[in-house]
Amino acid sequence: MNNLEIIQASGMEDKSTEFQGENIDSDAIVSEISEALSQLDVNKTRELVTELHPADFADVIENLDHSERKKFLEIIKDDFDPEIFSELEPELLEEVTDLIGRDASAEALSKLDSDVVIEIVEELDEKEQQEIIEALPEENRAEVQAGLSYPEDSVGRLMSKKFVTVPEYWNVGQVIDYLRNQDDLPNDFHVIYVVDPKHRPVQYVLVSRIMRNKRDIKITDISEPCKHLVSPHDDQEEAAYLFRQYGLVSLAAVNEKGRMIGVLTTSDIVEVIEEEHEEDIMRLGGVTSRDFYSAVQKTVFRRFPWLFINMVNAFFAAIIIMHYAESIEAVVALAALSPIVAAVVGNSGAQTLTVSVRAIAKRDITPRNAPRVVFKEMFIGLVNGTMIGALASAVVYAYFRDTNLSLVFGISIMACFAAAGIIGSFIPIMLNKFKIDPAIASSAFVIALTDILSFFVFLGLATSFLINA
């Protein structure tokens, strides 16, 4: 049931303006804007987007084509909500900042928190990044440059520098008075950190906990110890691991002296997880990064390396096949059947690989259980190989009426499945041991090995038992 139905069922129609944000049909809006633009109707265009949430506004910009986007931004650039920048797909940021202009972009960005600005400008190319940063007001510029000095994908780039700290000796009443009277606190926060005299985080307390206690209670009595801390140089995935493993709502970042310098929240972590997710999926599909909104030229060059590696792999397999050219000339069915072996064995290897790479990412494979994992995968491969091999063998017998051919075919599949179980689990475990990200490198290795193995085993056995027998 969608929200509209809820409203109708409950007789809340009169309040429907409050629910305007829900169920935005951005495709319909884009069509209307597109029409208004083609009629050069400036007022209609403005009107169509005035009520939009920045996230929906960004969707509209993304879904217009290049020339429409240009006209559209020309019309709305004077009241461009800076929040839209943080919602735009990174691939479109350069185009949009170009169209709006460097100074206007910098002015808009100066209204955002520095961690958000960092997230945006780090996506721009070096030249544009410098131009925008130089156009920022001085205080923002320093903060943004400080953030960018941390490595990519580090906690330092992600963390917010706005957080609330109180000393250990305060009671609940003092904290409440401080929160109510202090002007330069962040607008919204969920957690307050209790720090020692050197400003090192010792405990944390949820705001709701403060509201639920009497004024004379010591703040340290209702706070929890800060068991986990991160450095701004730590990888953001390390922080994400801590959030997930320990169900954190907030995590303090400290400098080398232990002094608190930033904070990560659950929404930061949602972003990190999303990014990881995107990366993992793209890598599995042989795409180095998401390129849906990228220009054709960029996309072509990003996708090329993976295709090239696979072409090289395929040639290796072809060399094996050529090695058995005489056998194929003698029994041409081998040419049709060997790709079947390679295909099903490759799939089995990919299954093992997928499970193993995920298990490594989730830290489920340890030196202790690694041999057990490889053995289990080999066994699973053997069992599925026996079933698939038997079925495939029966089909081949039905078609060719050749017992030896169908036996060699079935046995090759069975043996290669077991080997694929070993290859698919052993390779990522080894790569990980040598600190190579198994998610990137494993797949090309595994495909190459299962292909070569399949052709070699099947054509080799066929040559021994069918041709030379």
Place this chain on the structure above:
Amino acid sequence: MNNLEIIQASGMEDKSTEFQGENIDSDAIVSEISEALSQLDVNKTRELVTELHPADFADVIENLDHSERKKFLEIIKDDFDPEIFSELEPELLEEVTDLIGRDASAEALSKLDSDVVIEIVEELDEKEQQEIIEALPEENRAEVQAGLSYPEDSVGRLMSKKFVTVPEYWNVGQVIDYLRNQDDLPNDFHVIYVVDPKHRPVQYVLVSRIMRNKRDIKITDISEPCKHLVSPHDDQEEAAYLFRQYGLVSLAAVNEKGRMIGVLTTSDIVEVIEEEHEEDIMRLGGVTSRDFYSAVQKTVFRRFPWLFINMVNAFFAAIIIMHYAESIEAVVALAALSPIVAAVVGNSGAQTLTVSVRAIAKRDITPRNAPRVVFKEMFIGLVNGTMIGALASAVVYAYFRDTNLSLVFGISIMACFAAAGIIGSFIPIMLNKFKIDPAIASSAFVIALTDILSFFVFLGLATSFLINA
């Protein structure tokens, strides 16, 4: 820099016990426990795990092998922290509840919130689920059964029934007094909902906002409208979309009368995103669900269907090859080269597919831009196909010194790449249009089509221009 180094650098060694939770080396602990178990040293075993966070405790249980796990749970089952249940991999829940016993499991579960219990028992098989639910105390039982009455992966199963509401006419002071004096409020909360007399959520306010305002300010003056609501029957991914799109920290669930009955928080959404992530990756690898901790037998049967589908696909490709058996007998190089065409074209199709499926999931492909997407992918395929085709063609010429063969080879790759761009984008768009999840179904279709096409085009062209010419 890890936390230990931070502590040392800052001279905080004296406080190191507060940081015990960080950098748990669960592999080392598992080894020690394993040793203690083999020596039947009950006290040592207990001692090793007393200080562990439930999440780390669950990791230990996961990493023991079956017989160790049995001994281990026998020893610690009397002081089994119920939180461990919610941290365990779903595949191990049945084993663990069996080992601990139905009544002990139910007693432990009764200490958790009903939404957490639902998450756990929904993973058990029907019989065990019923047994555990019946063993729960009456009040928990009703709540759990109510939650389970909502569909799988729905908001109703995920939402917490504990939330804080206040009437519209209160001021900040009244809210603060209520929070401080009311006993049956949740322990921790970030958001307070302002409801109308029919208990329908109208506005929400962050707790920190309440602390930052004077007692006589009207609560509605510092609250934001509830623009987004969900029904407990909505899919959890719908809720996740709203959180991500609009940066929500909390989302109210309402019944058909609009009355507030539950709330979702960012941590719920982190779980949903993780689940989605897991599913997406497993599907891409041809695994129906994560099976790292599953028994061998279960794993075999879960992986079999995908292997079977691919075997059938491979046979279709083999039929094409057999159709050109005479050509292969005449030019045996075709047997070695046709798998290369299929391999690189398949990879190109997989790249397009990956980008398209993700774009559909992120709602970036709309009816309006779909034709543009397909055209763009075709064009990218054509460009990469030209480059890969030219390279591959050159290699073939260098090896076989046959101009016609290398030309047919290169042109086939080029043409099939363009077709793979269309196939890889068009198929998921079409499946999505007919409400079939493109992430599950696309891959088998795309592989089958690119394989068949590759063999057909290459062997067909070769027959026309090399054999019959």
